[in-house]
Amino acid sequence: EVQLVESGGGVVRPGGSLRLSCAASGFTFDDYGMSWVRQAPGKGLEWVSSINWKGDITSYADSVKGPFTISRDNAKNSLYLQMNSLRAEDTALYYCAREDTMIRAYDYWGQGTLVTVSS
């Protein structure tokens, strides 16, 4: 059974940092690209960042380019999102999602980890 379990969320002051993790199981992790998608409270879905299977190709939404860094450790079946210079607008539930590159869709999602940026 495919499982994606996010962790690392919490409350942080503006300008602070957090590192999110996503532990994957139930599939061959390095066969898939992975992404982070966020959802602000009561709002819609927003793509944040993606990384290819090997970890050498990354992409970011303009809103997070620079402060956020996506990475992965295929030996640990884990995906990460380092978030620096956090702003109130980054407050959201952050989902880890597996991308099936054959169909170009997110076929599995974690349950999300909540990031709250507040003073």
Added chain:
Amino acid sequence: DIQMTQSPSSLSASVRDRVTITCRASQSIGSYLNWYQQKAGKAPKLLIYAASSLQRGVPSRFSGSGSGTDFTLTISSLQPEDIATYYCQQSYSSPQTFGQGTKVEIK
């Protein structure tokens, strides 16, 4: 960036009604259009990929159609368990963008 616009933003229908949600892209995206269902407090779930292909395990009352800029998600016979918000998403180009969502309720 490609803008995705869904309509309506919300709808109320009776059980067994046929429900249609539309999604329009700001430029042609071929068939690179996916539909997701998100129930309250849950993660999104893939329903339809490549505009019209049903994801494994998704009930056949869900169907998708369209290409280019105009797409449709249809629920042929609305069931109580279909209460959710539905999102379209284009995977034609980066950044991948989502529609604003359509909330489906039971009348």
